Amino acid sequence: MSQVESIDVERLRWFVAVAEELHFARAAKALGIARQRLSRTVIDLEDELGTKLFVPGAQPTQLTDEGRELLTSAREVIARAEAEATRPEPGEDRPVLRVGFVPGVTVSKWERIWGERFSYVQLETIPLAAADQLTALRDRRVDMCFVRLPIDREGLSAIPLYREVPVVVVPKDHPISLFSEVGAAELADERMQDASDIDAAAVTFEMVAAGVGLAVVPHSIARLHARRDLVYRTVTDHPDTEIALAWPASETTELVEEFIGVVRGRSERSSRAQRADQSAKPTTAKKPAPQRKPTGGKGASAARGARSSGAKSKRRGR
Numbered sequence: 001m002s003q004v005e006s007i008d009v010e011r012l013r014w015f016v017a018v019a020e021e022l023h024f025a026r027a028a029k030a031l032g033i034a035r036q037r038l039s040r041t042v043i044d045l046e047d048e049l050g051t052k053l054f055v056p057g058a059q060p061t062q063l064t065d066e067g068r069e070l071l072t073s074a075r076e077v078i079a080r081a082e083a084e085a086t087r088p089e090p091g092e093d094r095p096v097l098r099v100g101f102v103p104g105v106t107v108s109k110w111e112r113i114w115g116e117r118f119s120y121v122q123l124e125t126i127p128l129a130a131a132d133q134l135t136a137l138r139d140r141r142v143d144m145c146f147v148r149l150p151i152d153r154e155g156l157s158a159i160p161l162y163r164e165v166p167v168v169v170v171p172k173d174h175p176i177s178l179f180s181e182v183g184a185a186e187l188a189d190e191r192m193q194d195a196s197d198i199d200a201a202a203v204t205f206e207m208v209a210a211g212v213g214l215a216v217v218p219h220s221i222a223r224l225h226a227r228r229d230l231v232y233r234t235v236t237d238h239p240d241t242e243i244a245l246a247w248p249a250s251e252t253t254e255l256v257e258e259f260i261g262v263v264r265g266r267s268e269r270s271s272r273a274q275r276a277d278q279s280a281k282p283t284t285a286k287k288p289a290p291q292r293k294p295t296g297g298k299g300a301s302a303a304r305g306a307r308s309s310g311a312k313s314k315r316r317g318r
Helices: 002-006 009-021 024-031 035-049 065-085 108-117 130-138 198-209 219-224 254-263 272-280 297-317
Strands: 096-101 122-127 144-149 156-164 166-171 215-218 230-235 241-248
Touching: 002 065, 009 024, 009 035, 009 065, 009 108, 024 035, 024 108, 096 130, 096 254, 108 122, 108 254, 130 144, 130 198, 130 241, 144 156, 156 254, 166 198, 166 219, 198 215, 198 219, 198 230, 215 219, 219 230, 241 254
Parallel strands: 096 122, 096 144
Antiparallel strands: 144 241, 156 241, 166 215, 166 230
16 A cells, blocks of 8 residues: 555554554554544544455454455555664664564564663564564574474473463354354364364365365464455364473573563563662661660659559559
8 A cells, every 4th residue: 555654653553563463452452542442443544545455344354355455555564664763873782682472473562662671682583484583583583482382491490371262264154153162073074174284274264165165263363364255154163272481590581571571461660670760769868766765854854743643643543
């Protein structure tokens, strides 16, 4: 889209958030804005471009062909803008944290939070094929990586983050499309494809559309490759998949620890950097003022008189 260069980068970020989540409420929450404001921005963007970016009334939310085209262009524009913003001044050497992610993982929320809290550190996010996730870590091409389990964990640390429900992808006119979820019994008589190669999901979906056979994939992969002629339904009794954040155990640096905190939802107040900054500040505790004892004069006489009166009162009370 030739007009994309004239669109404000912030509005492009908001569109990308919806396009990646395919859910307005979740995207608005990740961006920290009202859902109505996000919807209004997308509608204005569609009016400005003169085309629909999302399929009207589609449940779940789906991109149109024009929407997918804008998503590709928007990512390029945003990447250039971020590269320009993070370009170091002459003589400045900024630290870099390289984080890989496999298909289906959305990193925009964590990128945004990192940029707000650690603007002095460049966060470089690197898309990786699922088949390349372990090699990228072993070869130190990335410092950390969002991976699909299971992986060979030798020499690695890994934190499981969330699980993904499996869905079956079917043509939109298939009988299964009438259900919200299905079980193994409903799929027993269907011709199924081997969809274990996540990196080849686009080809697999093409085969589903051609009637070659159905495919069971993680939910995020179905969203990533959503098409008008296909729908996906939850499979209730099929093994789910798990996403984890992994890194070489010997390279657990301060930056790695900080990124773990961002991903786990640690607040800015409780971040390691904040605690370190606070602990570095000198503290001066005020010593309690010493209690002065009466040493004579009117004050001492008054004090003795008060004690004497109190004692007499107690005796009269008995």
